[in-house]
Amino acid sequence: MHGTIFQLEEKPLRFEEDFACEEDFYEGFVGIIADYVSEDVDREEEINYFVTYLGKYGITYNSEEQSIIFPKGFKEEYFSARFFNLKKFVEELIIEEFSTDSTKVWILKNLINEKYGIYIYSRQSSWITFDEFVRYNLKEGQEYYIGTVLDYHF
Secondary structure (H helix, E strand, O other), rough: EEEEEEEOOOOOOOOHHHHOOOHOOOOOEOOOOOOEEOOOOOOOHHHHHEEEEEEEHOOEEOOOOOEEEEEOOOOHHHHHHHHHHHHHHHHOOOOHHHHHOOOHHHHHHHOOOOOOOOOEEOOEEEEHHHHHHHHHHHHOEEEEEEEEEEEEEO
């Protein structure tokens, strides 16, 4: 299966060395999360998918600058449905399922942090899941500039 890595930076990317490349993922990502990372991707198509996916949360996308602004309240809106699904899921979970390597444990982990979804890369924090980015790094109202877009296979 395939996933996408988006480079998001707080400042515009002006020079070639500002952009991420496959080699930035060789240590720690390839072999642990992914089989490989590739620059062979339709960048515009992937950005359009990303922007459409985030559109329901009220982001603002500037195609000219290739930037995104996450509005105030984005974090709560983004996690809201998963939070309520998580609460319901935990209520129905039984100890036998929780204490084994069951599919339900995988679902539970994924509701908290989607391991094989979208990844965000920045020069400041390296690579993290989109969920981690939203929780720990996202500054609502901050403009983020899209750099490299990569494909990964897991």
